[in-house]
Amino acid sequence: MMLTDLTRQSLAALRILIVFTVLLGIAYPVVVFGAGQAFGDRADGQPLRHDGQIVGSRLLGQNFEGAGWFHSRPSANDYDALASAPSNLGPSNADLIDLIAQRRAAVAATESVDESEVPPDAVTASGSGLDPHISPKYAQLQAARVAKANGLDPEAVKELIDEHTTGRALGFLGEPGVNVLELNLAIELAAQE
Secondary structure (H helix, E strand, O other), X not given: XXXXXXXXXXXXXXXXXXXXXHHHHHHHHHHHHHHHHHOHHHHHOOEEEEOXXXXXXXXXXXXXXXXXXXXXXXXXXXXXXXXXXXXOOOOOOHHHHHHHHHHHHHXXXXXXXXXXXXXXXXXXXXXXXXXXXXXXXXXXXXXXXXXXXXXXXXXXXXXXXHHOEEOOEOOXXXXXXXXXXXXXXXXXXXXXX
C-alpha cells in the first residue's frame, strides 16, 4: 500500500509537532525551572523571612507607617506590584509640584527638620513606584525618630543603616541605597534584644 503525498506529509508534520511539543513544551520549561532553582531565592523574588514567615520581598517596596519604622519612598501606585508604573506627571505639572510640596512639608514635620533638608527620594516616587531602597541620606534623616520610638541608641541605629547600605552596582552604576524592609527587620530585632 502506497502512502499518498498528503498522508506522508501529515505524518511528518505530526512527528514534528510531537517532537517540538516535548522539547519546547516540557523539556525547555523543566530546564529553565531547574536553572532558576539553582539560584535559590533569587528566582522566587528574593523573599525575606522572619521567624519562618515571609514578610516581603527584597525587590519590592512596601509602605511602612508609624514612628518606629523607616519610611519608604512614595509610591505612585500605593505599592501595588500589579500596577507598577510611574505617575506620568511631568516635572512642570502643577499637580506633581503641589504633591511634592505637600510631601516635603509632611516629611519635614515628621522628622522635625527644615524642608530644605528633605532629600528628593523622600518626596518623589520611583519609575516603578516599587523601589525597595531609600538613599542613605533619607535613612539618616529618619534615624533619630526610629531610635526614639524603639528605645534604641541613635548611634546603634546609624550603624544599622551603614550595615544595610549597598554601594553602586559594579562600583559605578546607580547610587548607594538602603533596603527599607531589611533595615526595618534589623530594627525590630535590635528592639527585641
